[in-house]
Amino acid sequence: MSPHHRYDPMRNPLPFKIYEDLDPIPLSLDVPLTGVPALSAIATHVSPTPEGQVPDIAAITRILHFSAGITKKLRSVRGDMPFRAAACTGALYHIELYLVCGDLSGLDAGVHHFDPGESALRLLRKGDYRSALVDASGNEPAVANAPAILVYTDVFWRNAVKYQAREYRHAFWDSGTIIANTLATAAASILPAKVVTGFVDDSVNQLLSLDAQREVALALVPIGYAPEVITGAPPEIGPLELKTTPVSDFEVDFPAIREMHQASSLASRGEVVAWREELHANSVTATSVPLIPIEPQAPGALPTDPVETVITRRGSTREFSRDSVTFSELSTILERASHQIPADFLAPQGDALTDLYLIVNEVDGLRSGSYAYQRDGQTLELIREGEFRPEAGQLALGQALGADASVNLYFMAHLEPILNRLGNRGYRAAQLEASITAGRIYLAAYALGLGATGLTFYDDAVTDFFSPHAEGKSAMFLVAVGRRTRRR
Ligand SMILES: Cc1cc2nc3c(=O)[nH]c(=O)nc-3n(C[C@H](O)[C@H](O)[C@H](O)COP(=O)(O)O)c2cc1C
Known part of the structure; x- marks a missing residue:
């Protein structure tokens, strides 16, 4: 921690990523609730069924809102402060959610960004780009059969403003609490979901057209199951020239964050596949104490x-x-x-x-x-x-x-x-x-x-x-x- 870094809560970065020139696709929060008890939803694993479980726009809205949406506003000296569905260090909300989907009932195929501020999606790329994620994940089966895939990213500065290089840890802390909500809400919606951490980092960042010096993908969560495997070569993916609102009028670079992330990045499909093959059960520590x-x-x-x-x-x-x-x-x-x-x-x-x-x-x-x-x-x-x-x-x-x-x-x-x-x-x-x-x-x-x-x-x-x-x-x-x- 640098003793010279000063944190002024009055100068917090904007806690939202706003694509200025894209029209919002409003997500109506008037969606049916599942009514499934929370204590059951957090402990339930939904398996794929042969006929498939494909989310519609209502299920997608429910999952996004109860993962990362605004669930309450509290009065503070700085005005009404929006709080979100999941806990977040410093309430700085540095995790963004994107949705990559095929055609769903009520939503066209595309790469979308979720804006919790307006409860809306914004279409970044039109068309079905899921094969890019199938490829990046080395054909991870849950991704290969997913009608929709959520991507969780971390915008460094929005949390580093207070916590400096420690923000890198918070990236996982704060995406984890969101993913816990995603898994519970997906299970309550009777949709399979799985946390996928093995993927080619650059490919996912490029699909979302992230400035990887400032924002990177952390995890994927495929939602639902479509019996037909997504096939075909990934479409051509060029950079997007989309204007976003600056989140801050100043920014300090903490190179340690980027270095740590780079040190655990996977560079190719081959690396992803080899990484996943390393999996085998941990040994259980035997204990003789009461x-x-x-x-x-x-x-x-x-x-x-x-x-x-x-x-x-x-x-x-x-x-x-x-x-x-x-x-x-x-x-x-x-x-x-x-x-x-x-x-x-x-x-x-x-x-x-x-x-x-x-x-x-x-x-x-x-x-x-x-x-x-x-x-x-x-x-x-x-x-x-x-x-x-x-x-x-x-x-x-x-x-x-x-x-x-x-x-x-x-x-x-x-x-x-x-x-x-x-x-x-x-x-x-x-x-x-x-x-x-x-x-x-x-x-x-x-x-x-x-x-x-x-x-x-x-x-x-x-x-x-x-x-x-x-x-x-x-x-x-x-x-x-x-x-x-x-x-x-
Ligand atoms: C990983 C993690 C660490 C946190 N550490 C602290 C802490 O040290 N002290 C504290 O008062 N609150 C802590 N919080 C709570 C956050 O301040 C809180 O989540 C945030 O203000 C958002 O409010 P909410 O959880 O009520 O929605 C922590 C939350 C998380 C997820």
């Missing part, structure tokens, strides 16, 4: 608030009350959020890349202390019993939210074997896996009437705190859960 089985609520007893209601209700908790949550609530969150993410970096039955560690401050029915969660057996391993509220606050950058929460959930990754197996791209995958699961934790907490917030943390101190158990692991994401202080 394990505590989690006790999730029975499926029939779960709250049934629909996914759309819960996403709209979600917000990052600003103050926790220090009241306890129950072991059953914590167990439900762990069980619901930990279902395997459909992703190209995970073998179908493979283990997750990240491990979940907990600091339990106040959970009825569970002794306070630090724990490791074993997803496979759905058990908690007590690492150290004790009252760790001060430590939890300290690790979370000295913020009271960490101390006051009932439980702090840390995602940790043993990066060395991940990088050995998946190359530098493994860093992107580990960050995304953590943030998508954390996004599900946000939704599970709010579905249960609890609060949650992402928090920043002191990396090395977190590893030390959970060591020797977490020796060699790096902290990826922190989400704190508890009861919200009721304000009048």
Whole structure:
């Protein structure tokens, strides 16, 4: 971090990408809601059916709006501040969404940009360009049969204005919380969806005509299933001369962001295919210590608030009350959020890349202390019993939210074997896996009437705190859960 960089919140970049000369294709938010309970949607995997599952404009609108749309506006000294469906560091909203689709009911084939400000699409390229993404993804099957593919990009400066080069991490944190919403809303719409992180970076950036010095593609999520595979050579893709509104009257370059991204980029189809072939199941760490089985609520007893209601209700908790949550609530969150993410970096039955560690401050029915969660057996391993509220606050950058929460959930990754197996791209995958699961934790907490917030943390101190158990692991994401202080 440069001590010379000054952050002035009054000079935040515009949180929207606006194509000035393109007409909006309005997306009516008057779409039917699925009514599917959030706690079911976050844990559901929809498989393709032989007859196909093709989204129409209503399903596309629902998915875009409940992923990255504006769900509320709050009064602030700077006027009405729009907040979005998913949590985002600093509320700076640096992740953009694009839609690449064939002809859908209510929407023509094209490469579109999603504008959450106006709830509209703008057509960047007319025609069916999906084969360009099939090619860039090395024929990833979910992309090859997708009627529609979402592309998530990161505009560096919009977050670097505050966080400098750390923005690169936030790119994955903040796209992950959005993707958690995408997966849940797609599942509620009975549409298959999968996170695809292996693709030729330049090809995807060129398709969207991004200035890759400032904005890059991070992930693809193919939506739906069409029985016919997309075939044919990718169309000719030239640069687009489209005017966008400048987001800021000043901009500082942080070359480390570009260098980190370049170091994990894939340059050819061959590289993408070879990268994906490296996938095989992780080894499971056997443990002989006593394990505590989690006790999730029975499926029939779960709250049934629909996914759309819960996403709209979600917000990052600003103050926790220090009241306890129950072991059953914590167990439900762990069980619901930990279902395997459909992703190209995970073998179908493979283990997750990240491990979940907990600091339990106040959970009825569970002794306070630090724990490791074993997803496979759905058990908690007590690492150290004790009252760790001060430590939890300290690790979370000295913020009271960490101390006051009932439980702090840390995602940790043993990066060395991940990088050995998946190359530098493994860093992107580990960050995304953590943030998508954390996004599900946000939704599970709010579905249960609890609060949650992402928090920043002191990396090395977190590893030390959970060591020797977490020796060699790096902290990826922190989400704190508890009861919200009721304000009048
Ligand atoms: C990865 C991540 C880290 C965050 N870190 C902090 C934090 O350290 N302190 C804090 O008060 N809020 C933190 N937040 C919450 C954001 O400030 C919040 O998401 C943003 O203001 C948007 O508001 P909303 O989540 O209520 O929609 C974090 C959110 C995310 C996703």
